[in-house]
Amino acid sequence: MRKAVIRVELWYTDQHTKNVRFSMKVEQQIASCESEFQRIDILKTSEFGKVLVLDGELMITQKDEFIYHEMITHVPMAVHPHVRDVLVIGxxxxxxxxxxCKYDTIEHIDMVEIDKKVTDMCLEHFWETSCRLDDPRVHMHFEESLRYVRMMKDEYDLIIVDCADPYGPAEGLFTREFYGTCYKALREDGILINQHESPYYSEHSRSVQKAHKQIKIVFPYSTVYQCHIPSYPSGHWLFGFASKKYDPIADLREDEWNRLGINTRYYNTDLHKGSFYLPTYVKQLLDM
Amino acid sequence: MRKAVIRVELWYTDQHTKNVRFSMKVEQQIASCESEFQRIDILKTSEFGKVLVLDGELMITQKDEFIYHEMITHVPMAVHPHVRDVLVIGxxxxxxxxxxCKYDTIEHIDMVEIDKKVTDMCLEHFWETSCRLDDPRVHMHFEESLRYVRMMKDEYDLIIVDCADPYGPAEGLFTREFYGTCYKALREDGILINQHESPYYSEHSRSVQKAHKQIKIVFPYSTVYQCHIPSYPSGHWLFGFASKKYDPIADLREDEWNRLGINTRYYNTDLHKGSFYLPTYVKQLLDM
Known part of the structure; x- marks a missing residue:
């Protein structure tokens, strides 16, 4: 008699709110570990390819990480005319x-990540994102970022806060003190970009509202732009654009950026402009 | 001894693809029935309020239906300078x-819905959307829409195809013959809007691609615009804008529309422009 073949069906669920669940079929648990700060998992899913999960929450997926990473990077890079020194937090x-690393004009990138284990895991299992960490311009610092930024003055043209959600290890990165510290670390025409969560579910929209309010007090120019990231809660994701001098639309160097011939799959300079035109309910939420 | 209180936990799951599930907590099954065409359910959920489900698939939710309905309506209404006669399919x-019905200048609206039971259920249980079906300008026809449109010539300024997904009862509404029939039913400066699914998951993006290709053959102006609808698969939703004469951006009557003082929560005339600036991968998908 032939034995019946039984296949285990695995599903990973990201809890978008306590009443909404987003689940993806898992083919394989690639790697898992417990760091000093959090539980780290890399899974292979049928629809999204590899996914990185921290403390049970979805961080990035192979299928749509390009949207997040292009929008957090190319929007400020197409505005600021001479970015040489960049600080990336998280x-x-x-x-x-x-x-x-697609920009030859960038000379120095400091990356401050609190959890070295995340980077080690990605270097081993998520080379699609970690492939340029060996660029000689990149300097990795595994330490608490607030303390790191406090020591800096007039150091950077661009700071990108690419950190996790505003609770857990990244909690201190969503306070007014932190934004003031970033202001000081930026040169006189510097730009600060930070990921801002979603405006849709009330548990996230309150943190968007709070972060925007505090950045607005610190920076002369402060606005918000949006994109579609299907694997994130609500799929409607916001970034904050705060700047000492440049306006994200009036100072967009459209022709100049297009002449660079940088290959993107989501970002383009028309979409750049469109991403700052927000729905009425989001403008009301942010008092714009 | 006190009895333990056991509460049943109900979850409704919309299958976004065969490998992705979107689940919402249900408080109550409000009404369910089986029509000649499909199974119809109205559920009360904790996060999205009431939701309408046809044959197990999510159609609208009380929390975000305003995004879908504003974007399918106000985009063409802010472009066409004198819409008097409208046909709505589905x-x-x-x-x-x-x-x-927010536009006083509209004189006549024909609504052609194949399934009277859907409308009856919404009139009884979903008054947030069905509240203006008693407007004297609205004429409801419960019949097969392709047959209905075939009889029309130079009849409408605007046709809105607000039908379900391109399989099941609405299947015939995604063919070239159907778009040609709509072209004939429109006046010489008419506009056709149709809901276009999502570009993100391959099972949907193929139908977007097919529909866009066929509309482009029939209409001189044909483009696509996007919005964020969190409860729909991927949250990234597209609409087709096809027109005999008007360009959706060059012919946008911005000041005129704003003077109307129409109350919206998603749509505004800046966002109107932004919604036509598509991500690079979507432009490539649609050969734009």
């Missing part, structure tokens, strides 16, 4: 670094 | 009609 997976 | 829930 970003342990390397995706933001990969996009920054 | 739209049995009444949401599109509710938005159209």
């Amino acid at each position: 970003a342990g997976d390397g995706g933001t670094i990969r996009e920054l | 739209a049995g829930d009444g949401g599109t009609i509710r938005e159209l």
Whole structure:
């Protein structure tokens, strides 16, 4: 008699709110570990390819990380006319670094990630994002970022806060003190970009509202732009654009950026402009 | 001894692809029935309020139907300078009609819905969308829409195809013959809007691609615009804008529309422009 073949069906669920669940079929648990700060898992899924999960929450997927990383990088890079020194906070997976390394004019990138284990895991299992971490311009610092930034003054043209959600290890990165520290670390025409969560579910929209309010107090120019990231809660994702001098639309160097011939799959300079035109309910939420 | 209180936990799952599930907690099954065409359910959920489900698939939710219905209606209404006669195909829930009824200049609305039971259920249980179906300008026809449109010539300024997904009862509404029939039913400066699915998951993106290709053959102007609808697969939703004469951006009557003082929560005339600036991967998919 032939034995029946039994296949285990695995599903990973990201809890978008306590009443909404987003589940993806898993083919294989690639790697898992417990760091000093959090539980780290890399799974292979049928629809999204590899996914990185921290403390049970979805961070990036192979299928749509390009949207997040292109939008957090190319929007400021197409506005600021001479970015030489960049600070990236968080970003342990390397995706933001990969996009920054497409610009030959960038001379120095400091990456400050609190959890070295995340980077080690991505270097081993998520080379799609970590592939440029060996660029000689990249300097990795595995330490607490608030302390790191406090020591800096007039150091950077661009700071990108590519950190996890505003609770857990990244909690201190969503306070007014932190934004003031970033302001000081930026040169006189510097730009600060930070990931801002989603405006849709009330548990996230409150943190968007709070972060935007505090950045607005610190920076002369402060606005928000949006994109579609299907694997994130609600799929409607916001980034904050705060700047000492440049306006993200009036100062967009459209022709100049297009002449660089940088290959992107989501970002283009028309979409750049469109991403700052927000729905009415989001403008009301942010008091814009 | 006190009895333990046991609460049943109900979850409704919309299968986004065969490998992705979107689940929402259900408080109550409000109404269910089987029509000649499909199974119809209205559920009360904790996060999305009431939701309408046809044959197990999510159609609209009380929390975000305003995004879908505003974007399918106000985009063409802010472009065409004198819409008097409108044909709406599908739209049995009444949401599109509710938005159209905000325009005093519209004189006549024909709504052609194949399944009267959907409208009856929404009139009884989903008054948030069905509230304007009693407007004297609205004429409801419960019949097969392809046959209905075939009889029309130079009849409408605007046709909105607000039908379900391109399989099941609405299947015939995604063919070239159907778009040609709509072309004939429109006046010489008419506009056709149709819901176009999502570009993200391959099972949907193929139908977007096919529909866009066929509309482009029939209409001189044909493009696509996007919005964020969190409860729909991927949250990234597209609409087709096809027109005999008007360009959706060059012919946008911005000041005129704003003077109307129409109350919206998603749509505004800046966002109108932004919604036509598509991500690079979507432009490539649609050969734009």
